[in-house]
Amino acid sequence: MPRLNDQIRYWMLVLPALAIMVIFYILPVLGIWEISFTEPATGFGNYVKMTESNAVKTSFILTFRVAAITTVGCLLLGYIVAYAISNFVSRLTPLMMALVLLPFWVSVLIRSFSWIILLGRSGLVNDTLRDIGLVTSPLRLMHNELGVLIAMIHVMLPFAVLPMLANMRGISRSYTDAARGLGASEWTAFRSVYFPQTLPGVFSGALLVFVLSLGFFVTPALLGGGRVLMISEYITYQIQEFLAWGLGSALSVALLVATALVLLIAARFVNLKSALLERN
Amino acid sequence: MSNPILSIRNSVKRYGPVHALDHVDLDVAEGEFLTLLGPSGSGKTTLLTAIAGFTDLSEGSVSLRGRDITNEPPEHRDFGMVFQGYALFPTMTVRQNVGFPLKIRKRPASEIRARVDECLELVQMGAYADRMPSQLSGGQQQRIALARALSFKPQVLLLDEPLSALDKKLRADLQWELKALHDQLGVTFIYVTHDQDEALSMSDRIVILKDGKIQQSGIPDTLYNKPRTRFVADFLGKSNFLSVKVKSREGDHLECVAGEAAFPVDATGHSGTVGNSAEIALRPERIRLTEPGKEFLTGTVKQVSYLGERCQVLLTHSVLGQILVSCPTWKSGINPNPGLQLGFGWDADACVILEAE
Numbered sequence: 001m002p003r004l005n006d007q008i009r010y011w012m013l014v015l016p017a018l019a020i021m022v023i024f025y026i027l028p029v030l031g032i033w034e035i036s037f038t039e040p041a042t043g044f045g046n047y048v049k050m051t052e053s054n055a056v057k058t059s060f061i062l063t064f065r066v067a068a069i070t071t072v073g074c075l076l077l078g079y080i081v082a083y084a085i086s087n088f089v090s091r092l093t094p095l096m097m098a099l100v101l102l103p104f105w106v107s108v109l110i111r112s113f114s115w116i117i118l119l120g121r122s123g124l125v126n127d128t129l130r131d132i133g134l135v136t137s138p139l140r141l142m143h144n145e146l147g148v149l150i151a152m153i154h155v156m157l158p159f160a161v162l163p164m165l166a167n168m169r170g171i172s173r174s175y176t177d178a179a180r181g182l183g184a185s186e187w188t189a190f191r192s193v194y195f196p197q198t199l200p201g202v203f204s205g206a207l208l209v210f211v212l213s214l215g216f217f218v219t220p221a222l223l224g225g226g227r228v229l230m231i232s233e234y235i236t237y238q239i240q241e242f243l244a245w246g247l248g249s250a251l252s253v254a255l256l257v258a259t260a261l262v263l264l265i266a267a268r269f270v271n272l273k274s275a276l277l278e279r280n
Numbered sequence: 281m282s283n284p285i286l287s288i289r290n291s292v293k294r295y296g297p298v299h300a301l302d303h304v305d306l307d308v309a310e311g312e313f314l315t316l317l318g319p320s321g322s323g324k325t326t327l328l329t330a331i332a333g334f335t336d337l338s339e340g341s342v343s344l345r346g347r348d349i350t351n352e353p354p355e356h357r358d359f360g361m362v363f364q365g366y367a368l369f370p371t372m373t374v375r376q377n378v379g380f381p382l383k384i385r386k387r388p389a390s391e392i393r394a395r396v397d398e399c400l401e402l403v404q405m406g407a408y409a410d411r412m413p414s415q416l417s418g419g420q421q422q423r424i425a426l427a428r429a430l431s432f433k434p435q436v437l438l439l440d441e442p443l444s445a446l447d448k449k450l451r452a453d454l455q456w457e458l459k460a461l462h463d464q465l466g467v468t469f470i471y472v473t474h475d476q477d478e479a480l481s482m483s484d485r486i487v488i489l490k491d492g493k494i495q496q497s498g499i500p501d502t503l504y505n506k507p508r509t510r511f512v513a514d515f516l517g518k519s520n521f522l523s524v525k526v527k528s529r530e531g532d533h534l535e536c537v538a539g540e541a542a543f544p545v546d547a548t549g550h551s552g553t554v555g556n557s558a559e560i561a562l563r564p565e566r567i568r569l570t571e572p573g574k575e576f577l578t579g580t581v582k583q584v585s586y587l588g589e590r591c592q593v594l595l596t597h598s599v600l601g602q603i604l605v606s607c608p609t610w611k612s613g614i615n616p617n618p619g620l621q622l623g624f625g626w627d628a629d630a631c632v633i634l635e636a637e
């Protein structure tokens with residue numbers, strides 16, 4: 001039992017952050033919940049409208065699909081990067097680390113615009129492909145789901161790499177050595193001894209990327225060019241274009257609940273506390 | 281050695297400017313308990329992992345029963361290995377860990393089950409088959425690592441400081457068990473340690489390493505009683521070192537002097553020319569303590585430490601400096617106190633003439 005003095009000190013340290021959270025986050029979110037039940041009329045009207053709308057259904061399915069593919073893509077690419085950084089001693093290791101962390105210091109907006117420059121009709125990729133004669137007319141690489149996915153995977157990659165890296169750095173080389181000493185080939189040692197130990201890192205990376213992707217706005221909005229309406233952009237449309245505050249709020253609530261459900265389901269398989277704090 | 285199971289020839293391992301192994305030659309006899317002993321950084325692990333196949337030699341070769349295996353990957357060598365931190369696979373149960381080498385070798389499930397049980401019985405861990413490694417104590421993990429390394433009946437078992445993480449009492453118990461296991465199975469053991477007691481108590485033969493070179497090898501008794509260099513005499517047990525001059529020689533019998541002190545030294549196998557200086561090692565427990573005048577030297581007690589079964593006395597002598605004496609408490613007879621004058625002496629064969637390093 002901490003002394004009273006300690007408790008007072010604890011609360012004094014926590015209170016400012018807590019106050020900011022409550023005033024600028026929790027209260028507005030509660031406000032959204034309220035609006036969803038009161039605008040334009042009191043009742044469940046917005047929710048009924050939402051469940052009956054085909055557009056909403058399509059957008060939700062699209063959102064989950066994009067989030068899922070992004071997650072798989074990030075895991076595949078991220079696993080290789082994390083594995084290389086943590087298992088090979090090389091002078092390139094600090095450089096690779098920097099390349100993983102660099103995106104954190106460059107705004108998402110700028111990174112997404114860069115993809116537009118790369119993927120556009122006369123962007124770098126299409127120009128190059130045409131110059132070397134691989135295509136005659138430009139490929140459609142953006143303003144569609146493909147473009148959104150390419151950019152999303154790029155933006156989300158560090159969130160997959162970092163937890164896996166933290167996990168892999170903690171795995172001693174002696175396990176794979178031991179497996180090989182006991183007769184396992186390099187591949188068997190990886191598959192049956194190393195890989196299972198990296199699963200906690202893979203799960204936390206997956207969870208982080210998936211949850212962040214569900215509510216992501218900037219990249220899908222820019223690369224989708226209004227043709228790939230993920231749920232956040234759909235909400236913005238409702239509120240900005242149609243001033244449908246009630247429906248927009250109801251959709252926000254739905255997204256929040258969906259995200260909470262994902263975390264709840266994940267909690268059955270992963271230790272969320274360690275997964276989200278990246279302590280494996 | 282006729283028909284060694286393992287031969288290491290002229291092996292060198294360089295890490296940049298460091299020679300982790302410096303022209304090491306070693307033969308291992310079938311079924312022997314061989315210990316690689318040396319201080320930290322002396323190259324023990326490097327030699328062991330070179331045998332296991334994890335370390336590529338810069339020069340030299342390793343052969344198994346005459347077949348060159350220098351370039352074979354570890355998984356083809358069929359040696360069991362117990363790693364320093366045990367390296368039990370944390371995602372597998374004890375049973376899966378011990379059965380792992382057999383599963384790799386595609387043995388039928390029923391055979392694996394039986395063999396795992398057998399191995400767990402061997403290390404007295406039968407009741408723990410379904411635990412996870414993290415649920416075991418250090419000593420228990422050590423036993424499982426041993427069972428796992430033995431499960432596929434390897435020709436050679438390699439152990440890298442397997443007991444170093446355990447407390448003293450447990451370590452002593454496991455030393456007996458390991459030795460018993462070796463005698464029971466007849467498998468060749470190559471055992472790495474920096475602990476001289478472990479080396480002396482278990483080994484058929486000890487190889488002492490320093491800076492990647494073999495200093496001396498032999499049976500424990502020889503190494504302890506006839507160390508060749510100051511390093512070996514100092515590393516294996518405690519020694520007093522005396523700088524002396526050879527005064528006269530009669531056969532193998534030398535008369536040595538240090539200042540006014542004169543004493544006999546047995547020089548069997550050494551050249552010890554009259555007039556030359558030499559360094560000799562003298563074990564503390566070979567020195568006799570008496571009342572003053574009854575031995576050929578006299579010193580003053582500086583410090584006494586009581587160790588239960590033994591008592592260590594630090595004497596100062598006007599010429600020889602400090603001399604450490606270790607005598608069994610039960611028969612010391614005299615009760616040494618700091619400041620007391622005591623006579624001390626030893627038999628000629630208690631002294632060993634050291635080679636210059």
Ligand SMILES: Nc1ncnc2c1ncn2[C@@H]1O[C@H](COP(=O)(O)OP(=O)(O)O)[C@@H](O)[C@H]1O
Pocket residue numbers: 295298299300318319320321322323324325326327
């Ligand atoms: N992977 C490595 N890279 C560089 N130097 C190493 C490496 N492994 C060992 N060494 C060096 O080789 C020497 C012997 O090391 P090691 O065989 O581990 O000694 P021991 O097991 O006797 O403590 C040490 O000086 C150590 O620093």
Ligand SMILES: [Mg+2]
Pocket residue numbers: 324325326
């Ligand atoms: Mg070592």
